[in-house]
Amino acid sequence: MSTSGHTGPRARTPTLRDVARIAGVSVPTASKALNGRADVHPDTRRRVQDAAEQISFTPNTLAQAILAGQTGTVGLLTNDLDGRFSLPILMGAEDAFGAGKMSVLLCDAREDAIREQYHLRALLSRRVDGLIVVGSRTDPRTSLGRELPVPVVYAYAPSADDADCSIIVDNVSAGRLAVEHLLGLGRARVAHITGDVGYSAARDRATGAEAALAAAGLELVGPVRYGSWSEAWGRAATHAALDQNPDLDALVCGSDQIARGALDTLRDRGVRVPEDVAVIGFDNWDVLTSAARPPLTSVDMNFELLGRVAAQRLVDAIGGNPAHGVEAVPVRVMVRGSTVAGA
Amino acid sequence: MSTSGHTGPRARTPTLRDVARIAGVSVPTASKALNGRADVHPDTRRRVQDAAEQISFTPNTLAQAILAGQTGTVGLLTNDLDGRFSLPILMGAEDAFGAGKMSVLLCDAREDAIREQYHLRALLSRRVDGLIVVGSRTDPRTSLGRELPVPVVYAYAPSADDADCSIIVDNVSAGRLAVEHLLGLGRARVAHITGDVGYSAARDRATGAEAALAAAGLELVGPVRYGSWSEAWGRAATHAALDQNPDLDALVCGSDQIARGALDTLRDRGVRVPEDVAVIGFDNWDVLTSAARPPLTSVDMNFELLGRVAAQRLVDAIGGNPAHGVEAVPVRVMVRGSTVAGA
């Protein structure tokens, strides 16, 4: 299937020396002319620029980087590229870096510590100016260590070492905001079904929800129903919650998937949403929220902002102003028809 | 919030000269020792290795790259990072490259030609050895041109220039396989509802479906119902299809989202799946297929394989064996309960 190239052997990439030769100047002069240094005669500069243009000269960033001691490259070490969380964080970071002319080297370690070390070495030997490490869970992860030659920012999964800089989503406050939204709508009999109790995201959201209720002198209706992050669990748990507490008027679901399952069960049982029961999810995952019947109110965890903040903190650290400790990014409730009719 | 670093000013990254000094040899000898060249005394090699270990020396890939004329870096230029398709392609490519010690520079152009040119220049000045361009639609896109200094492989969206190398999914054959699966189950009255007619993916799948029916002496029941790639359209179009052809026994849905909508409408109308009507989708998007009631049979477009193949073709091209023209990656039907009871 492969044939020989249609343009023959690839031409050598033009170098600054080529530009200088064509313009009839020395290499240093060509360098200064192209880099906008002051001490160059306007005519000379023009000639050099023309020559560069003519042969499509692109400066070799690697050579520049060796001299500058900075590569303008950062490493993005993710552990769950496939998952729901890494991607928007990565987009936010790519966006923030791109604007600042930083390039992003992407590696996916897939939750494998060996692979992570391998990628870490590859990134360091490529002399990245810094590193963002994206975890797939909100539970703390082991630090990459304090001896790294470049600054590191941990995103989503915080580092277990407080001396490191970590940017996380605030799940406690997410749980609180969800309940406050419901209370503001006059709901008072709130049940909570959520995912795997092994995830701090599940426990933290429950903590926030209970705190908001307590502040209003209320309690959850029924126990926190931990299970799995799936629609199937959302359906099953909703049946159980309704059987035990037929008078509940609001359901806080630990994820949009669980909420989709809840909506289906409510529909199957003829319970009106939001008139009889209001439903709210977490993550604001578009493909799930907008297609739901009715469209699903959800707490947006602001992953893209998280990515942008992480990128900004890394740029600050590279610039000599490192931050330490954990910083939480704010979340917000996206109101739709599952809590407010017609919204 | 930022405080001064806890380890003081960052130490200079150790260089080969440091290793040589500690080992008491010249820089060239240190280089040969570390690179496994033959003409080095075993004792010398050991001393150099120990020295390198001692100061955690990591060779500067940039300097090596300048000499080698190869950076071991490839650019991945995507246009729809957020979307359904780019990510698995990117994962497949990252996987294939990672194994071959290639690093991946990621850029997201977001369907903006200006931004694409900007990123292209940045990648070229970083001297990537090659480029994969990932589109967000299966429709052909304009070529980046034949004059690029490095090989390019187009993934998902093929280049409009046949001299370029493009790797695509085979939508016609996907449509055919979907219908053949249904015919094999004894269905004969197949309707088709799908997404935006402006997408070649929608038209190609319809073409394949009709071809498979024609080969069996059959025709689609009702017109191809083009609309949008959403659950809402899936619900609406299914109502329309059932109203017009109450005797249909199978529904080919242009995407998993459309299929989810179809399943909901069938359920609402009391039509049994798969007993009365079998339903099949496209994309095999896990979050949608496994949670469906019943779980959704879907054509897997093999995006990860597509990414791996694209990476392989790029490596071949970098190695001097470029391929030209369009190569399609095979697809496969993932059978679940929506076509085969209990599957």
Added chain:
DNA sequence: CTGAAAGCGCTTACAG
């Protein structure tokens, strides 16, 4: 087996 010399592509003082 070892190291002085030359060089990759570039930039930064420093003479003229």
Added chain:
DNA sequence: CTGAAAGCGCTTACAG
């Protein structure tokens, strides 16, 4: 204003 000299970190012939 311009260019010869020195150098970044590394490697590859080439003498010894």
